[in-house]
Amino acid sequence: MTASGKAFAIGQVTIKNQPLWETYKTALSVTLLLYKGEVLFRGQVSEVLSGKPTHTDVVIMQFASIEALNAWFSSAQYQEIIALRDMAADVTLTSYAS
Numbered sequence: 001m002t003a004s005g006k007a008f009a010i011g012q013v014t015i016k017n018q019p020l021w022e023t024y025k026t027a028l029s030v031t032l033l034l035y036k037g038e039v040l041f042r043g044q045v046s047e048v049l050s051g052k053p054t055h056t057d058v059v060i061m062q063f064a065s066i067e068a069l070n071a072w073f074s075s076a077q078y079q080e081i082i083a084l085r086d087m088a089a090d091v092t093l094t095s096y097a098s
Contacts, residue, residue: 005098007066009037009073012055012092020088027081035072037063055092066097 015021032038041060045053063069072078073095085091 005065007063007069007095007097008040009061009063009069009093009095011059011061012053013057013059014055014090015057015088016090017088020084024081024084024088027084028078031072031075031077031081032061034077035063035068035075037061037068037072055090057089066095069095069097 029039038061039059040062042057044057045055063072073093
């Protein structure tokens, strides 16, 4: 995929430790700024319309390109907070490009 369109990272989340999750969210915001990423939406399941959800929460992050998203994910800054994320929540993180 080329840098022709925006890219999105979608995290499906089940929070295990709320205080740690809040610390992770603060650290995440710093890493996103470095790669010009932004959180577009955070929310919880309100109603299941079809299928079986595996997590209770979702976060959608936007980047200028898939290259920027991959640079963010691979960065030392983000890699350093993954252990914190994993202590705070169970997360499935996927990327999408348009």
